[in-house]
Amino acid sequence: MSAALVKELRERTGLGLLECKRALAEADGDIEKAIEELRKSSGMKAAKKAGRTAADGVVLARVSEDGSYGQLVEVNSETDFVARDDNFLGFANSVADAALSARTTDVASVMAGDLEAAREGLVQKIGENIGVRRIDAVDAGDGVVGAYVHGNNRIAVLVALQGGDQDLARDVAMHVAAVNPQVVSPDDMPQELIEKEKEIYTAQALESGKPAEIVEKMIGGRIKKFLAENSLVEQAFVKDPETTVGKLVSSAGASVLAFVRFEVGEGIEVQKVDFADEVAAQLKG
Numbered sequence: 001m002s003a004a005l006v007k008e009l010r011e012r013t014g015l016g017l018l019e020c021k022r023a024l025a026e027a028d029g030d031i032e033k034a035i036e037e038l039r040k041s042s043g044m045k046a047a048k049k050a051g052r053t054a055a056d057g058v059v060l061a062r063v064s065e066d067g068s069y070g071q072l073v074e075v076n077s078e079t080d081f082v083a084r085d086d087n088f089l090g091f092a093n094s095v096a097d098a099a100l101s102a103r104t105t106d107v108a109s110v111m112a113g114d115l116e117a118a119r120e121g122l123v124q125k126i127g128e129n130i131g132v133r134r135i136d137a138v139d140a141g142d143g144v145v146g147a148y149v150h151g152n153n154r155i156a157v158l159v160a161l162q163g164g165d166q167d168l169a170r171d172v173a174m175h176v177a178a179v180n181p182q183v184v185s186p187d188d189m190p191q192e193l194i195e196k197e198k199e200i201y202t203a204q205a206l207e208s209g210k211p212a213e214i215v216e217k218m219i220g221g222r223i224k225k226f227l228a229e230n231s232l233v234e235q236a237f238v239k240d241p242e243t244t245v246g247k248l249v250s251s252a253g254a255s256v257l258a259f260v261r262f263e264v265g266e267g268i269e270v271q272k273v274d275f276a277d278e279v280a281a282q283l284k285g
Contacts, residue, residue: 005024005029005031006020006021006024008031009023009024009031009034009035012031012035013035013038015038019038020034020038023035023037023038036196036200039200039203039204040199040200040203040204041203041207055076055077055078055264055265055268056076056077056078056079056080056082056083056264056265057074057075057076057077057083057092057133057264057265058074058075058083058088058089058092058152058153058154058264059072059073059074059075059149059153059154059155059156059262059263059264060072060073060075060092060093060095060096060149060153060156061096061147061148061149061156061157061158062096062097062099062100062147063145063146063147063158063166064100064145067140067144067145067166068139068140068141068142068143068144068145069103069137069138069139069140069145070137070138070145070147070158070160071096071099071100071103071105071135071136071137071158072135072136072137072156072157072158072260072262073092073095073096073099073132073134073135074132074133074134074135074262074264075088075091075092075095075130075131075132075133076130076131076132076133076264076265076268077126077128077129077130078128078129079128082126082128082130083153083264084152085126087122087125087126088122088126088130091115091118091119091122091130094115094118095110095111095115095132098110098115099135103137104135105135105136105137106135107132107133107134107135110132110135111132119131119132134262136260136262137158137260138158138159138160138257138258138259138260139160140160140161140162140257141162141257142162143160143161143162143163143164143254143257144160144161144163144164144165144166144169145158145159145160145161145166145169146158146159146161146166146167146168146169146170146171146172146173147159147170147173148170148173148174148176148177150174150177150178153264154263154264155177155261155262155263155264156177156261156262157173157174157176157177157259157260157261157262158173158259158260159172159173159176159256159258159259160256160257160258160259161249161254161255161256161257162254162255162257163252163253163254163255164249164252164253164254165252168248168249168252168254171239171248172232172245172248172249172256172259173259174238174239175232175235175237175238175239175245176232176259176261177261178238179235179238180261181230181231181232181235181259182230182231183230183231183232184231184232184233184256184257184258184259185231185232185233185234185246185256186227186228186231186234188231189227189230189231194223194226194227197222197223197226198219198223201218201219201222201223202215202219205218205219205222232245232246232256232259233245233246233249233256234246
């Protein structure tokens, strides 16, 4: 098993060298499978994400004049320096405006024509690759959409409510930016994800040696906690932990229809080079 793979598993799990090597051997080098098995056997709650340190750029939010429709756009650059450049920001804002005007989430359609020419010209001028990565939208129908953008356009959120107003929707969007729920309500959680978590919790509970009926209660409690922690309406509201987001919204006579959250570069695999390893490899060569 490669030292780099063992090192990555240790960094992501915090477990010992021998335990990580054994887990990787048993998983035939599949690091995600090894993590899953380690969670079962060691009681480890979670592992750090693999190398998803993000490409750079900005995320932008737009809401229609009537407040019923909103879009998020991510435009990427290679460095933070370019992400703060006025020319780059001007281009990104033009993309966001064009997407809202067309009410489309299709990147190719938005970039057809003048915007693609503008992108190519900017690449030549700045000397970095620039691309429009994704566009998403929420439509509240006769409801309302609120937007929140955080940290120099690093995180952007849209929340659609049935009832309520834009101030409430923006407060909920701020919560989503901070806490990053997976779904609106427990009923929206994909069943396969619940089953996977249940399998892990079962293995952990059985390690305790407790009677079957106690184990069953333990598993049920952990699944309930998992759903509450990852469902927007069940989470404690960041501005008032004494209430949940669901109660906050319902007290205003509203309900959450949907949300969309973009964070710059999330999910983009960025190759990390260890300088010492690189030098060693060159010396060997």
